[in-house]
Amino acid sequence: MKKQFILAASCLLPLATMAQQGFTIKGKIGKLNAPAKAYLNYTDDGRKVADSALLKNGQFTFKGQLKNPTSASIVIRHDTGSLAKNGYMDYLQFYIENANITVTSPDSVFRAAVKGSKTNDEDRLLAQWRHPYKRSADSLTKVYWSLTAEQRKDTLAWLKPAGIIMRQTQAGYDSVSKVFLAKYPTSYIALRVFQEVELSYNFNPDTAAVKFARFPASMRNSALGKQLQKAIETGKKTNTGVMAMDFEQKDSTGKSVKLSDFRGQYVLVDFWASWCKPCRAENPNLLAAYNKFKDKKFTILGVSLDEENGRKAWLGAVKQDNMPWTQISDLKGFNSEAAVLYGIKAIPSNFLIDPSGKIIARNLRGDDLSAELAKILK
Secondary structure, three states: OHHHHHHHHHHHHHHHHHOOEEEEEEEOOOOOOOEEEEEEEEEEEEEEEEEEEOOOOEEEEEEEOOOOEEEEEEEEEOOOOOOOOEEEOOOEEEEOOOOEEEEEOOOHHHOEEEEEOOOOOHHHHHHHHHHHHHHHHHHHHHHHHHHHHHHHOOOHHHHHHHHHHHHHHHHHHHHHHHHHHHEEEEEEEEHHHHHHOOOOOOOOOOHHHHHHHOHHHHHOOOOOHHHHHHHHHHHHOOOOOEEEOEEEEEEEEOOEEHHHHHOOOEEEEEEEEEOHHHHHHHHHHHHHHHHHOOOOEEEEEEEOEOOOOOOOHHHHHHHOOOOEEEOOOOOEEEHHHHHHHHHOOOEEEEEEEOOOOOEEEOOOOOHHHHHHHHHOOO
């Protein structure tokens, strides 16, 4: 029995060796020679890696070992000058994994063909499926920047028709993303797609947790997988029906203010910033709701995600938008302790909390806030 076990184990050695091989990237960019140089950068399980290699007759090689597939970049410096020449950087973004990968082009890495990485192939396929919708979104951006500064001020004139197209575009974008998730459930790219589709603004953490559990353990335990797991856990802690987590920051006068100071009232915790145009566009709706319900045990707590150098802009925006409610900030941007605690990745974001401190609604926009308060505060 012992000999049989040893024989069986020895038969598995080639497979184990193969699994630990690592990656090799062989490049061929024209006929470039030193001092032309290639620079490779990637992050593996939270560890940043940088490597470089001189080119000989256009050829270069990189080797390494990864815990999971990851996004990487190669930049080619064609001579002794700066990496960016005439404002242009010869740059390639792609996915690598433990495999033999080739990167070839007759002139520049920007136009290089990548072969040997299954993950990169799946990423390109997804990009092809999404292309029509991305093109639609890009066309709207071009229209916006073709307007004069005066025309851009008339928000309603261009935002309403653009909003209709953007919703249609987003629906198509999400549709092909879900098809990809169903067809390639074990692809590493599927994790990124899951993040974009299932952990988007105002996501349902309970539904997301069930879907996330379907990924293989190796993907869930990857650096990205752990990040997504953390986002889901934070989502559960900030879901409706859950007691709001307390936090403390200083107001514009330097006085410390806690969320728990507002117990006994309905309070809307509003995450925003002076530089955020959608936030500023939303402020008139907040003001209307505040004026309508402030005498019925309702108030607002504004949490600014401006940074240290934006203090003047923050206070200026409060005055300009006529926001009379309490405003606090630690001026750390998205690294604000309150923003991290509540998993804020996009603004405006808000949470409506009842007098007992329980979250009863999230991300009420436009007339939805006034409608919800009218229903609650009959």
